[in-house]
Amino acid sequence: MTRLRDLGLGIGSFAPGHHNAITDVAGVRVGHTTLISGTSPSSDGPVRTGVTIVQPRAGNVRDKPVFAGAVSLNGNGELTGLEWVRESGLLTTPIGLTNTFSVGVVRDAIAEYDTRTSGTDTYWSMPVVGETYDGVMNDIHGQHVTAQHVFDALDAAQPGPVAEGNVGGGTGMLCHEFKGGIGSSSRVLSEMDGGWTVGVLVQANYGTREALRVDGVPVGSLIPASEVPPPISSRSSAAYHRLPAGAGSIIVIVATDAPLLPGQCRRLAMRAAVGLSRVGGAASDSSGDIMIAFSTGNDSIPGEYYGSPDLTMTHELRAVPHQLLTPVFEAVSDATEEAILNAMLAAEDMTGRDGIVAHALDGERLLEVIHNYRGSGRGEATDSTATAACN
Structure with missing residues (x-):
């Protein structure tokens, strides 16, 4: 699995956490169930889909909810449970990610899992589940995700490194006309800035080729469709041709251990859009670009x-003053940008329904075009800094 920093590249000035993943925020766990089977468009496949689960805390989040906030950059998508997140300022369940047609089964399965493990038959659950559309690569109408797949992802959720690319909910996703999927990144602030950790996980499934930029370099125009064909050119697909340019969506999950209030979490979620735009996300009319952020910084x-x-009648809370949030905002922007690029670099070539082929973004080719672009004087870096970045 290749990641951006494996190539000697990185985004922003803050250092990443140990795993450079959302799980660098203590207590956060990620689990996947990946479904890949079949080669023909029938009820048995081709299946290129799955489920990803993000657990905000060690143990059950319902026992110690976290403050949360969410924003929608464009609403042609779904993240269930947001009305209660907005009303209460709380995230009280794990977050699930899957394909557009499987949101219901994932939501219901999380509710069942919560109820089954709560020890009471009167427990209620308002699960948060997001989706992006994988119907170009996957037999999405077959609705192959089951409750057991969700239970498996919940049971598999763990700290440590996060599998990326063609995994879990990101299995069949596309990004900037390359293969997309799940990506993650993190940042650790200096002690002077609070020492907080910020982690991001994305399910990236959006964007046109020509819009793609990597650390400011117009990579999409430097690796054109004539060099690496987009999925639309691999086989004729009436469904794909009906999709508008740039169609697709992204769900961004932001976690931090900085003690933040719900409104501050919403402000954090909003900054994920900055990272998305740097890579080339334009929030097209046909996209669902939804961001949610949560803070584990209050245990009471x-x-x-x-x-x-x-x-009890009252409980005490901590919060970072809003005047000191700028470094946290910057960390979210940078980690989102890098998480999207990690999703593309970690992905592998995939053949999906109707023989459609999605090619991954090749790391060595990416380094070459960045080096050539900066070395030619078109970028801001000098020859020496461009060489250093590629070593």
């Missing part, structure tokens, strides 16, 4: 149970 939030003996 009561559990999501009515009548709990631990429920």
